[in-house]
Amino acid sequence: MQVAVLQLNQISNMKISMIGAGNVAWHLSIALEDHHHQVCEVYSRKQTKARALVSMLYQAKVKTDLDFSESAADIFIMAVSDDAIAEVCSMLVLPENAILVHTSGTKSLEDLQNLMNTHHDLPIRCGVFYPLMTFSIQKKMSLKDVPFCIEAEESTAEDKLVQLAQSVSNTVYIINSQERKVLHVAAVFACNFTNHLLALAKEITTEENLEFDLLKPLIRETFQKALVADHPADVQTGPAIRGDKSTINKHLVYLNNHPDLFEIYEVMSDSIKKWHS
Amino acid sequence: MQVAVLQLNQISNMKISMIGAGNVAWHLSIALEDHHHQVCEVYSRKQTKARALVSMLYQAKVKTDLDFSESAADIFIMAVSDDAIAEVCSMLVLPENAILVHTSGTKSLEDLQNLMNTHHDLPIRCGVFYPLMTFSIQKKMSLKDVPFCIEAEESTAEDKLVQLAQSVSNTVYIINSQERKVLHVAAVFACNFTNHLLALAKEITTEENLEFDLLKPLIRETFQKALVADHPADVQTGPAIRGDKSTINKHLVYLNNHPDLFEIYEVMSDSIKKWHS
Numbered sequence: 001m002q003v004a005v006l007q008l009n010q011i012s013n014m015k016i017s018m019i020g021a022g023n024v025a026w027h028l029s030i031a032l033e034d035h036h037h038q039v040c041e042v043y044s045r046k047q048t049k050a051r052a053l054v055s056m057l058y059q060a061k062v063k064t065d066l067d068f069s070e071s072a073a074d075i076f077i078m079a080v081s082d083d084a085i086a087e088v089c090s091m092l093v094l095p096e097n098a099i100l101v102h103t104s105g106t107k108s109l110e111d112l113q114n115l116m117n118t119h120h121d122l123p124i125r126c127g128v129f130y131p132l133m134t135f136s137i138q139k140k141m142s143l144k145d146v147p148f149c150i151e152a153e154e155s156t157a158e159d160k161l162v163q164l165a166q167s168v169s170n171t172v173y174i175i176n177s178q179e180r181k182v183l184h185v186a187a188v189f190a191c192n193f194t195n196h197l198l199a200l201a202k203e204i205t206t207e208e209n210l211e212f213d214l215l216k217p218l219i220r221e222t223f224q225k226a227l228v229a230d231h232p233a234d235v236q237t238g239p240a241i242r243g244d245k246s247t248i249n250k251h252l253v254y255l256n257n258h259p260d261l262f263e264i265y266e267v268m269s270d271s272i273k274k275w276h277s
Numbered sequence: 278m279q280v281a282v283l284q285l286n287q288i289s290n291m292k293i294s295m296i297g298a299g300n301v302a303w304h305l306s307i308a309l310e311d312h313h314h315q316v317c318e319v320y321s322r323k324q325t326k327a328r329a330l331v332s333m334l335y336q337a338k339v340k341t342d343l344d345f346s347e348s349a350a351d352i353f354i355m356a357v358s359d360d361a362i363a364e365v366c367s368m369l370v371l372p373e374n375a376i377l378v379h380t381s382g383t384k385s386l387e388d389l390q391n392l393m394n395t396h397h398d399l400p401i402r403c404g405v406f407y408p409l410m411t412f413s414i415q416k417k418m419s420l421k422d423v424p425f426c427i428e429a430e431e432s433t434a435e436d437k438l439v440q441l442a443q444s445v446s447n448t449v450y451i452i453n454s455q456e457r458k459v460l461h462v463a464a465v466f467a468c469n470f471t472n473h474l475l476a477l478a479k480e481i482t483t484e485e486n487l488e489f490d491l492l493k494p495l496i497r498e499t500f501q502k503a504l505v506a507d508h509p510a511d512v513q514t515g516p517a518i519r520g521d522k523s524t525i526n527k528h529l530v531y532l533n534n535h536p537d538l539f540e541i542y543e544v545m546s547d548s549i550k551k552w553h554s
Contacts, residue, residue, distance in 0.1 A: 145494045182485040190478035191499040192515030193545040194471040199510040201467035208459040222468040233476040238469030268470040
């Protein structure tokens with residue numbers, strides 16, 4: 001469910017502690033400060049990374065441990081890899097009623113609550129603050145069009161997280177853990193796998209001393225068409241949907257010495273045929 | 278090899294016969310007339326399709342058979358599916374020294390020469406005129422950025438085909454049949470398979486009543502990043518490249534009831550892992 005944009009006078013500046021200093025932490029911290037929130041402190045297992053991020057921020061300090069009992073922050077954002085969440089939670093000390101969120105596509109809210117209940121006596125308000133985007137640290141980007149998926153166990157915490165997300169983005173959704181996981185699966189197909197196919201296409205051209213640039217107009221057109229179509233399946237082209245066996249066979253013969261490319265070609269062509277039959 | 282742009286005074290208007298009235302024939306005919314060439318006649322097995330295309334052109338006539346012995350055309354463009362090329366060639370009658378091209382990514386020049394030699398006594402100059410693009414009949418597009426791959430057995434025919442291509446496009450390449458086939462394989466990965474992944478992503482979201490629009494900013498960013506990177510592999514993200522087994526397993530459990538999605542997820546993730554290990 002997309003959340004209606006709040007009135008500006010409802011949005012107040014918040015104080016944030018950032019746990020993690022990777023791609024997501026980096027982009028969130030800078031965007032939040034650009035929109036008048038304050039990042040108070042940055043923790044990272046690798047202090048050099050925390051220092052690098054702090055150097056980009058106004059008043060943030062490097063935090064060298066996970067005891068935040070004296071922190072002035074309203075919201076603690078845990079932007080670490082999924083595998084690190086359990087370890088961070090086991091060491092984390094937070095003020096009573098602190099709002100703690102992770103930024104993961106796959107970890108459920110319940111997982112986070114269980115981890116915090118196991119290790120802590122004080123009540124903590126858990127939530128999820130998931131930006132549905134692929135971030136590279138090198139490239140500053142506006143988060144204005146990035147969909148934020150918010151979830152929280154408690155309504156005042158949810159309101160605060162929605163406010164925070166709406167201060168940097170125009171598209172904020174309340175999404176439960178199951179929906180978020182499904183979105184993440186879809187994102188892996190639409191983003192990670194497509195990018196890998198482009199990498200393979202580049203390898204295929206390079207091996208024959210052909211310029212990858214030759215394919216770029218086609219790639220641009222493919223994505224533009226898929227994004228404006230009612231359904232990307234409506235604009236599917238190529239030998240598999242045409243049932244052009246002779247071309248498919250020639251391609252498979254060519255790929256015979258590349259077992260992984262051969263397998264991908266077969267699996268994808270079969271799926272296209274099945275889908276459109 | 279990209280061909281340097283010819284001087285404008287070398288480009289003369291040409292007369293074209295179009296054999297076929299599908300997506301490629303449609304876009305080529307209109308672009309060629311926009312650039313002052315003349316399409317004299319259009320042949321299609323389905324006369325209604327030939328009539329529809331002719332109605333978009335200035336002076337073209339519907340041709341109802343494949344006897345072009347009296348044609349005034351300089352170049353005969355056979356824009357039909359690969360499977361139809363042999364049948365068309367067997368029935369085609371052309372003037373002596375006519376230039377005949379196909380527009381296929383996969384069919385070799387030699388195949389075309391052999392087909393014509395088998396069925397015809399008069400010398401015919403064979404060639405290839407392959408636009409590396411995905412066309413939809415509904416959408417008019419400029420061919421200015423479309424790479425054209427030209428091949429011909431004889432140099433004056435090659436010059437004429439390069440001239441014709443350069444009158445509609447800024448990027449014209451002399452590409453031999455082997456290179457063209459490899460480009461086509463790469464294009465299937467970069468275009469047909471990526472589009473299918475987007476279709477699958479849409480299905481995954483739709484099944485959970487989620488809006489596909491949520492993924493569109495991510496898809497746009499993915500392709501922009503891949504196209505400006507030195508190599509798309511440099512900007513690969515996601516659970517497979519991170520070696521995030523717990524996320525991959527959760528996704529596979531979710532996809533358990535969708536055998537074809539499960540298989541694609543596994544094959545693509547394995548390929549990403551192998552590639553980046």
